[in-house]
Each structure stands twice: as structure tokens, then as C-alpha cells.
Amino acid sequence: MSDPLFDLDGRVAVVTGGMGQLGQVYLAGLVERGMRVASFDVVAGAVPEGVRAYDVDVTDRPSIARALDDLVAEWGVPHLLVNNAGLDSPPDAAAEEVGPFEDYPEATFDAVMDVNVKGTLLCCQLVGGAMAKEGRGSIVNVSSVYGLLSPPQGLYEFRRAQGETYFKPVAYSVSKSAILNLTRYLATYWAKEGVRVNTLTLAGVWNDQPKEFLDAFATRSPMGRMLDAREAVGAVVFLAADASSYVTGSNVVVDGGWSAW
Numbered sequence: 001m002s003d004p005l006f007d008l009d010g011r012v013a014v015v016t017g018g019m020g021q022l023g024q025v026y027l028a029g030l031v032e033r034g035m036r037v038a039s040f041d042v043v044a045g046a047v048p049e050g051v052r053a054y055d056v057d058v059t060d061r062p063s064i065a066r067a068l069d070d071l072v073a074e075w076g077v078p079h080l081l082v083n084n085a086g087l088d089s090p091p092d093a094a095a096e097e098v099g100p101f102e103d104y105p106e107a108t109f110d111a112v113m114d115v116n117v118k119g120t121l122l123c124c125q126l127v128g129g130a131m132a133k134e135g136r137g138s139i140v141n142v143s144s145v146y147g148l149l150s151p152p153q154g155l156y157e158f159r160r161a162q163g164e165t166y167f168k169p170v171a172y173s174v175s176k177s178a179i180l181n182l183t184r185y186l187a188t189y190w191a192k193e194g195v196r197v198n199t200l201t202l203a204g205v206w207n208d209q210p211k212e213f214l215d216a217f218a219t220r221s222p223m224g225r226m227l228d229a230r231e232a233v234g235a236v237v238f239l240a241a242d243a244s245s246y247v248t249g250s251n252v253v254v255d256g257g258w259s260a261w
């Protein structure tokens, strides 16, 4: 028996960064619930049956517009946009990227802000604009506990103990903070057009990190562990579904209690 509060059958979703760790899980989770799902990503790869994969750079407005035109012609205006594409410095980033703040490279700052902030803004302009014309839609902008709070640099002490200079870089945090107010801005802007806009804030996702990091994370986390990517799907389903019809401008925090102490 389907529950009308959570019924997504036949609705259309766009997931940016659909080829990434979390993106893949969103694609599968939304298809399982009967949605027709499009992935917008710069990277190609295998997608679950029922997913259309588009080659889209979210920092490039014409590439978003092309994919959206095609998608609308095939399936109609999306009901859900998950702005999940993101750039962070990988653990093996160049030394200057993870070195002292005083020397943090401008070019890296620009690249991270471009994808995480401008990319989200452009997708909201185009996909959200089309939703507003339809008088309905839900946008989920993905943030991080590192956008709510500073990264605790102590989590990375094990790297310094190995003789490296390592600080979790600044741009990711700044970009993910910007998401919180982009969401609030758009939630109020489109409130009467029926487009709801919310932030989904996640804590660190388990991805086979080094034991020293997992141990440090467990000490910092009230639940004593990282997020399993599959645990992020429920919040997206809630924000996509009629169950959240009065929820807009909010921040749904899925962090195992990280921000509670």
C-alpha cells in the first residue's frame, strides 16, 4: 500500500553530481521509489535502470540549459532538484591546498566556490525557474557540518603526527555556509510559487577512511560513527514528498548529533 505522504511514483528528479559516492545512492534510492531520475555530472559512468545521465558542468549555464531542455521534452519539468555536485580537497590534495591558511591558494578557493556555490545557484536559476512556472517543486541544497561549524582540525592530528603539514582547507567550509543562506533566500523568493527550498546538512560519510581518522571522528561524534551514505536518502525522500509540504527554508541536519554539543 503506498502512502500518499511519501508517494513519489512517476515524479521527475534531477540529481547533480549523480556519479559520486552520495549521488549514486540518491539515484538508486529515488528510482526505487518510482521516480524518473536524471543525473547531471561532468563524469560519465554506469547508472541504475530508469536513470538518464547527462553530461553537465554545473558551473556552465548553457550545459545545464541544454540538459534541462532535453529532460523537459522527455519527462516534463522536474519535481525535485538535489544540488549534490560538490568539490572538496581530496585527502591527497597538493601540499599548498592543505597547508597553512595564510598560504591557501586563491585558485583553489575560486574552483571550490565555483562548483559548490555558483553551480548550485545556476541549477536553482534554471531548474528552479522552470519549477516556479509550473507552480510546484522541491529543491534540496546539500551542505555539510563543516558549513555549519568549523572543521575540528584535531581530527587530522594523525596526519601531522606522521610529519605532514595538514589542515582541513577553508574553501569547502565557506562554500557550504553559503548554501544555508542561498536556501533561505530562495525559499522566501519562491514561497508563493509553490517551490520549496531546503538545505540537507550531512556529517562525514564513511568511505573506508584510515583507522586513525575513524577513531578521532568516533570520539567527536555523539553516535560514535560516520554516516552511512544510505542514511542520507530518507531525508531527501521526505523533502521531495508531500510529507514536507509546509517545510521550506529549513535545514535538515543528518549528523548523528555532531552539531548538538
Ligand SMILES: NC(=O)c1ccc[n+]([C@@H]2O[C@H](COP(=O)([O-])OP(=O)(O)OC[C@H]3O[C@@H](n4cnc5c(N)ncnc54)[C@H](O)[C@@H]3O)[C@@H](O)[C@H]2O)c1
Pocket: 016, 017, 018, 019, 020, 021, 022, 023, 040, 041, 042, 043, 056, 057, 058, 059, 083, 084, 085, 086, 087, 088, 115, 119, 142, 143, 144, 145, 201, 202, 203, 204, 205, 206
Ligand atoms: N562525503 C562526505 O563526507 C560529505 C559530507 C557532507 C556533505 N557532503 C556533500 O555531499 C555532496 C556529495 O558528496 P560526495 O562525497 O558524494 O562527493 P563525490 O566527490 O563522491 O561526488 C561529487 C560528484 O560531483 C561531481 N561534480 C564535481 N564537479 C562538478 C561539476 N562542475 N558539474 C557537475 N558535476 C560535478 C563529481 O564528478 C562527482 O561525481 C557534496 O555536495 C558534498 O559536499 C559530503
